Amino acid sequence: MxxxxxxxxxxxxxxxxxxxxxxxxxxxxxxxxxxxxxxxxxxxxxxxxxxxxxxxxxxxxxxxxxxxxxxxxxxxxxxxxxxxxxxxxxxxxxxxxxxxxxxxTGRDFFAFKDIQKNRENSRYKDWYLNVNFYNNNSYNDGFSYDNWGGVDLLVKLNPxxxxxxxxxxxxxxxxxxxxxxxxxxxxxxxxxxxxxxxxxxxxxxxxxxxxxxxxxxxxxxxxxxxxxxxxxxxxxxxxxxxxxxxxxxxxxxxxxxxxxxxxxxxxxxxxxxxxxxxxxxxxxxxxxxxxxxxxxxxxxxxxxxxxxxxxxxxxxxxxxxxxxxxxxxxxxxxxxxxxxxxxxxxxxxxxxxxxxxxxxxxxxxxxxxYGVYQELLLTNRQYSFSRSMDNELAIITVNNDENPAGFNLPAFGKNEFVGKLSNKHLTAQNDRLDINIPPCDGEIWIPV
Incomplete structure (x- = not known):
């Protein structure tokens, strides 16, 4: 931690x-x-x-x-x-x-500039991968080298x-x-x-x-x-x-x-x-x-x-x-x-x-x-999971539907919960939570 x-x-x-x-x-x-x-x-x-x-x-x-x-x-x-x-x-x-x-590096880096100037005699010719003085590059330097992503501007260092x-x-x-x-x-x-x-x-x-x-x-x-x-x-x-x-x-x-x-x-x-x-x-x-x-x-x-x-x-x-x-x-x-x-x-x-x-x-x-992740409910449009550690618990509920959605979730032995984004309060019944989430919305529920 x-x-x-x-x-x-x-x-x-x-x-x-x-x-x-x-x-x-x-x-x-x-x-x-x-x-x-x-x-x-x-x-x-x-x-x-x-x-x-x-x-x-x-x-x-x-x-x-x-x-x-x-x-x-x-x-x-x-x-x-x-x-x-x-x-x-x-x-x-x-x-x-x-x-x-x-x-x-870029082509204006000191080691590369030295290769451009001194070619085979540069003490930095091995600082880059596959420098080849019998080839050429898109800048017409008269030698080639490995680059990143096919871009000659980005000269690949020799790791x-x-x-x-x-x-x-x-x-x-x-x-x-x-x-x-x-x-x-x-x-x-x-x-x-x-x-x-x-x-x-x-x-x-x-x-x-x-x-x-x-x-x-x-x-x-x-x-x-x-x-x-x-x-x-x-x-x-x-x-x-x-x-x-x-x-x-x-x-x-x-x-x-x-x-x-x-x-x-x-x-x-x-x-x-x-x-x-x-x-x-x-x-x-x-x-x-x-x-x-x-x-x-x-x-x-x-x-x-x-x-x-x-x-x-x-x-x-x-x-x-x-x-x-x-x-x-x-x-x-x-x-x-x-x-x-x-x-x-x-x-x-x-x-x-x-x-x-x-x-x-x-x-x-x-x-x-730090909490352990546990999936609680999953449909195409509703999703809930918990994050728990020691005596701390958070239950997350999200709804991607354009209509309100109901969730029925375990209360993990807790009685009272508060939604930290909306400040709504919930009371568990038979160790279950009935939760309503508005369209395109979500909430983080914490035991009180």
Whole structure:
């Protein structure tokens, strides 16, 4: 049990939020990160106590083509700006996790520039995978190399090279020493060599107590990556998909089946397979856009905050932003926002208000962080489960139907319950609860 088990994350793509230029000409330093400082109070008001921030080190464009791991992107500011930002987050009791783009670099990274200049004589020619001086690439360098996803902009590092491993270890130690960060999210972890991941885990085990290492893994048997030797947590893409399609298709069986499969991987032990749950992020369409019935925003997020795993909200989605991916660019998913445009939303927008309630409830109800999951009722349109630990119990009920729905559920020997979202009170009869849930709604029931 550590801080990250009880965390609700807020996710910011800083180059987008801060309205940085799409391309970096490296000509000057603009202190745009300071403009995001007011968002710290907003994050706190939403009940989030963790911030996933990144990418934000020097790069040529979108941040995932890193050119200097030791320097804040000049479009965002300098290292003192990042140090100050993390300090202000810590003063607000918010942990900070940064993007670790350690699978590949950009073409302006010093090692790659040296290969361009010195070719076969470069001391860095083995820092990248399969550099071939008898071939070519789309930039006409006169040599080829392995890249990420078929994109020559992203040059794949050689994870078997001892100098590369030592360099990445130094980067991680520098981030902790210089900025006092609390964790790293590994980009493209699903294509990284397992021995390389083990090396990174050994480094993070030594840098700071309870340091978090989460990896981006799209598909697969997650317990191959999450174990005592590699990742501590993994991105939960199966649940992401099930959350929206399970509502669009009125099919709660999809969500329940997804949870069962993940629980089977973990032996129904939430601490053995830690999951980073999200309804959207910087790479996928906004959840509000994906939902056919926008009222399903409510049960989607009740599930996000109550199913096993730690929840995350992508900046702006609490305001029900609409955005779809466009072929060839993710810029629509990563917009500049002015917080002043949304200053009254937590009080006056029912969806933003819901997420704030859920964030604070998750801090209050420990069973939502550690409780054992048990399915109680499942139909296409109604779903109920419990989370229980020690003497603490939470019963969750959600309804994706456009009509009210009744639930008859076990009371687990408890007599009086309160709905933490609606403040409704229930009394058990013969150790059963008769519950009515409005259309496209849900509730978290706690014994009084």
């Amino acid at each position: 550590t801080w990250y088990d009880e965390t609700s994350f807020y996710h910011i793509y800083p180059l987008g939020l801060a309205d940085a230029p799409v391309e970096n000409d490296y000509s000057n330093v603009s202190h745009r990160l300071n403009n995001i400082i007011p968002w710290i109070d907003h994050i706190k008001a939403l009940g989030c106590n963790g911030l996933y921030l990144g990418p934000l080190f020097e790069s040529g464009s979108h941040g995932y083509d890193t050119t200097d791991y030791m320097k804040l992107d000049s479009r965002l500011g300098d290292n003192n700006d990042l140090k100050n930002f993390v300090l202000k987050c810590h003063e607000a009791s918010i942990k900070v996790v940064l993007d670790g783009v350690f699978n590949h 078997y090279n001892e100098e590369v491993r030592n360099y990445i270890a130094d980067v991680i130690k520098f981030w902790v020493k210089e900025f006092d960060i609390d964790g790293i999210r590994l980009d493209a972890a699903d294509v990284m060599d397992f021995e390389y991941l083990k090396h990174i885990r050994r480094v993070i085990n030594d840098v700071k107590p309870d340091f978090w290492l989460m990896g981006e893994v799209i598909h697969g048997e997650y317990n191959r990556w999450v174990n005592n030797d590699m990742l501590i947590a993994v991105t939960n893409y199966p649940l992401h998909k099930a959350l929206y399609s399970g509502h669009n298709e009125h099919n709660y069986f999809e969500i329940a089946h997804t949870i069962k499969r993940l629980n089977d991987m973990s032996g129904n032990n939430i601490l053995s397979l830690r999951l980073y749950n999200f309804s959207d992020n910087h790479d996928v369409d906004r959840i509000y856009t994906k939902l056919n019935n926008k009222e399903h925003f409510v049960p989607v997020h009740i599930l996000l905050y109550t199913l096993p795993g730690v929840p995350s909200i992508y900046y702006g989605s609490e305001f029900c932003l609409d955005a779809k991916k466009v072929y060839g660019t993710d810029v629509n998913l990563r917009p500049a926002l002015n917080l002043e445009d949304y200053k009254d939303y937590i009080n006056n927008n029912k969806y933003t208000n819901l997420l704030a309630k859920l964030g604070h409830l998750r801090q209050e109800i420990k069973a939502l962080s």
